[in-house]
Amino acid sequence: MLKAAVRQGIRIPHLCMTGECGSCRCRLVRGKVRLKRDISSHVDAEALQRGHLLACQSEAQSDIVLAVPGLSRGMDAGMLINIDCQIKSVEDLNHDIRLVTVELGEPLAYRAGQYAQLCVPGHPSLASMPRCYSFSSAPQDQPQTKVQFHVRRVPGGQFTEWLFADDRIGYPLTMTGPLGDFGFRNDGRAVVCVAGGSGLAPIKALLEHMSQLPGTPDTTLFFAARSQRDLYCMDELERLQREWPAPGRLLVLPVLSSEASDSGWEGLRGFCTDHLERFCSLAETSFYLCGPPPMIDATLEKLHGQTPPHCIHYDRFFDRSHLAEATA
Template identity: 50%
Template sequence: MIGFSFTRRKSAPRGTLHVLGSDRSVPIEAGETLLSAAVRGDVPFPQMCNVGECGSCKCRLVKGHIRLKRDISRHVPPEELSAGFLLACQSVAESDEVAVEVPGMRRGRSADLAPVRVDASIARVTPLAPTVLALEVGLAAEVRYVAGQYAQLTVPGVPGLGEPRCYSFAEAPDRASPRRALFHIRHVPGGAFTEWLFAADRTGARLRFSGPHGTFRYHEADRPLLCVAGGTGLSPIKAILEQAISDGLARDVTLVVGARTQQDLYALDAVASIGERWRGRFAFVPVLSQEPEGSSWTGRKGHVTDYLREVAVDHADCAAYVCGPPGMIDAALDVLRGGVPPKHLHCDRFLDRGSVALAAAAPA
């Protein structure tokens, strides 16, 4: 039996959490969330914000009863909630035994894809746009990942940079170079890590790497692809499309990229290369929200949701991949839900630490 409750108890019972596919069972302390118990028990559970904002820790309850700390409908629509899906960071055990199934975690899963923690260093920093850098990292050990996943980076010895920052891998895995990783980093004003990174040449600086994490990836489906990216949300989608080319995927694809101005568009050569190699129709639609009047821009203006509303009926049979800042994600999902079936709607929410802090302070 499984069950959900939004009611509060003075204290939740102690119990045991079983994460299917990990062959691990960990104790749950009174009042502790399932995610906290998993992390404390060293179970490689996908996670990022820990406040119910990113949706990374979505899993399915297969045994037991839990209490939800807050409304999770932004990440778990009613039909998925009815099927037992939940956010582990917002779920408190209400029974002695709780078992969950994590998407992508299966018995016999290759050890190559298990998260590892290794020393790293900055090998190269390359400007891509005024506010975006390509960060190439050298790793002390081999790391395997799936296109779409992310890693966590910390900077040992630098005050304020000991807490992990999450960045998606910006290219498809390269089996020939498993000791390197590439990330696209956007400068966040006031952000401790990006202020440090953009302030000087950090080549050679020591890092600590943890990964891979996350379940955002390509899901096999006989459907055209609709990929929607805001800002550096392009990085995991770029990686997924590159991997699809290597795997011989033949699907029509529409890549919609939102940016403020022309100078904020980046990796255009990489997008063009993907288009040239793609097996099927490849359409690239950049949309600028703050491009000055009278500029040389002849493409679309507005927001990506304007484009999605205009052609929504054409994409009802698509599998959608949406990645970027929370506001864009929510707006895009509002348009796509009801047209694209939930099982074909995949998103990766990019959060800076300010967004996480606001979410944590919001009333439950």
């Protein structure tokens, strides 16, 4: 269905076209479709019963009507499409990740964990090939007129090479969003978050949102990085840890996989999966995972058979190299 829509110029949000990213999730209003593969990693059984599906993994068996985020008004509260906006500021967070603040032409309502698609008007390829970035801060009480994203430089990535090549403050963008259903589900269980690279963005927004809720559960954040130079937002995370509402607590644990042995680093080393069972019961915890596919897959393998599937929530962060592998 997605390929047919693209051929006809219907801009269903999408990125990978292989069922991995979940960007093309929409709802079947009328008609019959056949699923090409299991989509439970993005659409659970209850949502499937309500007609939710991935357009790239669905074949039409009759005339169909779809409700599509970003196209169908009223599908989701606060859904806005093609918002005119501009880059307000750009700040280095570490050596390869920047905080991009975007000023919107109209207010936007979103949930912590969601993302938006960005295009650069007038650019030969970025005008029509959107890039997906998660909102990196929790929404306020009122719809936002400014939003922020963590953008990691990807060698060969057209958007990030464009962003990092020059001063882009004041440049116009268009935004589609909010998109995605990743977010906190208060099920009464302890929470473990695992973030890698710019996957910290939606996790940070999630933690900020959770810190505003009554009865916030005990929460542990594993922040995966290669070395100390890859860590960022540590001051903000430590502030959240200090101010986490009682009686719960937040524990922030950076985990470095390639830190030099003589660097003096006294924190955790290796991979997050090496340390999960030391800090939580896998059977009694809900997990929220955001980051590169290898990290997500390793964590899912660790949790398999121990954590109930409905207590595992994740968002794979694909860059162009991951997508090339997925479509090979």
